[in-house]
Amino acid sequence: MASRRSVLGGALGVSSLVVLPGTAAASRGGGGFADPFTLGVASGDPLPDSVVLWTRLAPDPLDPGSMPSRAVPVGWQLAHDESFRRVAAAGTAWARPELGHSVHVEPRGLDPDRWYFFRFRAGGHLSPVGRTRTAPAPWAARPLRMAATSCQSYTDGYYTAYRHLAEEDVDLVAFLGDWIYEDPDSWFTRGVVRPHGDFEPMTLEEYRHRHATYRLDPDLQLASARFPFLPTWDDHEVVNNWAGMLEPPGRPNPTPDFAARRAAAFQAYYEHLPLRRAQIPAGPDALMYRGLRWGRTADLFLLDTRQYRDDQACGDFNKPVCDEWDDPDRSMLGPAQERWLLNKLATSTATWKAIPQQVPMGQWELDNDPAVRRRSMDTWDGYPAARQRILEFIAERDIDNVAVLSGDVHWHMAHDLTLNMEDPDAAPVAADFVCTSITSGRDGGDSPSGTLASNPHLRYSLNRRGYLRCDIDRETWLTSYRVVPYVTTPGAPLETRARLALEAGRPGLQQA
Ligand SMILES: [Fe+2]
Structure with missing residues (x-):
């Protein structure tokens, strides 16, 4: 435990964390339980006056009986300095067994555009120190430095990318889905x-x-303690390629009651992520789509492309297109979320309209022959009418500076989004920055995609692991494609393999 704390402390530039008298990490404290802060701390969803502070009490997180089955008071402090001399807010929250003894504190009345430090105390034990920040005031023209990550299959490798990300000077990390994976170890034919x-x-x-x-x-804990996250989920938080209230055909263990499974998955997700009370699931339903404003620089519209979608067309997975594929009635977002997004896009007064979400919006024709249409039925490629409605709305309303962020496919990519992605001359109306996985897909390689000729709007692709860094001000959006050359062994260095930029008021990706 001491080594984990010193790792976190070192990353925060804290040589010795403050330990309150009587706190002994290895002992059972006054609460009658051992150190419960084994899962670290995190924060999320910053507003100008608030940010969510998270931890979960779990002395042995793999043993459900390691906490007493009663509510436990948890003291929290938020301070301007990492030695907690200038405390800005403090209080007591209750960690309840019904929510896995997770703690989600939403302090109010904080200063906008400020970095803070926070920690928790329970049963005489003190947590590691986390660092977080608030969003700028709505009228402020502050730049946004944002990272994006997705797809962190534990079985596929080490979270070296998070260790490097923890060294970046970003304000926020958008997580685009696949926080966990559900398959049993023995199903990974490539090994674990x-x-x-x-x-x-x-x-x-x-x-x-x-x-x-x-x-x-420890690397995930490091990054979680360093920046606020803005998380959404994709499929593997429940089960591969789920859609609405359905799981895909042919699962080896068919789910007896999908609504009950979805409810369990949603609750465990809520318990482990720094989400607001508005995101507490009600049974199998949870409001995951939401907005976040970064001054006048960017509005972020975070989507949920799983919960309300129609079933995948043509039997799901990568398929030649079939009749139902372009049925105009098929929805990706569901009617309420689609209306919400279009309304937000139309009324945003920020320079950039960012849409962090799960599955790529850029078309990825999977066949080398441009005349063949073989598409992933699980991404926006499987919901072409729904995609077209959004892109035509952006074009017709002349909404500028729309940037989608996507995950899911375990490739770094960049697409110009056009009204006809089969036409190499179609004008871009928005861009899609696709973020590769943290680990999923293992090391990858440098050989280029064989489908570049079939995808004229595709500006970049690379089958490597890593994350995106986006430097956004009112003139430019610059995305840096960060890569680690391997994840199956620890200690990989960090490389920047590409930089692609958007200029405000001028659609179309440019090399930077
Ligand atoms: Fe994934």
């Missing part, structure tokens, strides 16, 4: 670099176990 358990989670207790395994990772 790090086992996450040879079971497929179905129940709340099983999802908690899976989430706890991921949260125990």
Whole structure:
């Protein structure tokens, strides 16, 4: 435990964390339980006057009985300095067994555009120190430095990319989906670099176990303690390629009651992520789409492309297109979320309209022959009418500076989004920065995609692991494609393999 704390402390530039008298990490404190802060701390969803502070009490997170089954008071402090001399806000929250003893504090009345430090105390134990910040005031023209990450299959490798990300000077990390993976270890025919358990989670207790395994990772803890996150989910937080209230055909363990499984998965997700009260699930439903404003520089519209979508067309997965594929009635967002997004896009007064979400919006024709249409039925490529409605709305209303951020496919990519992505001369109306995985897909390689000729609007692609860094001001959006050359062994260096930019008021990606 001491080494984990010193790792966190070192990254924060804190040589010795303040330990209150009587606190002994290895002992059972006054609460009658051992150090409960094994999963670290995190923060999320910054507003100009508030940010969510998160931890979960779990002395042995893989043992559901390691906390007493009663509500436990948790003191919290938010300070201007990392030695907690200038405390800005403090209070007591309750960690309740119904929510896995997770703690989600939403302090109010904070200063806009400020960095803060925070920590928790429970049962005589003190947590590691986290660093977080508030958003700028709505009228401020502050730049936004944002990272994006996705797809962190524990079994596929080490979170070296998070270790490097923790060194970046970013304000916010948007997480685009696949926080956990559900397949049992023994199903990974390529083998496992790090086992996450040879079971497929179905129940709340099983999802908690899976989430706890991921949260125990020291590199994930490092990045989580360093910046606020803006998380959304994709499919693997529940089960591969789920859609609405359906799982895909042919699962080896068909789910007996999908609504109950979705409810368990949603609750465990909420318990392990720094989300607001508005995101607490009600059974199998949870409001995950939401907005976040970064002054006059950017509005962020975070989507949920899983919960309200119609079933995948043509039997799902990568398929030649079939009749139902372009049915205009098929929806990706569901009617309410689609209306919400279009209304937000039309009324935003920020320079950039960013849409962090799960599955790529840029078309990726999977066949080398441009005449063949073989598409992923799980991404926006499988919902072409829904995609077209959004892009035509942007074009017709002349909404400028729209940048989509996507995950899911475990490739770094950049697409110009046009009204006809089969036409090499079509004018861009928006851009899609696709973020590769943290680990999923293992090391990858440098050979280029064979489908470049079939995808004339595709500006960049690379099958490597890493994350995106976006430097956004009122003139320019610059995305840097960060890469680690390997994840199956620890210690990879960080490389920047590409930089692509958008200029405000001028659609179309440019090399930078
Ligand atoms: Fe993934």
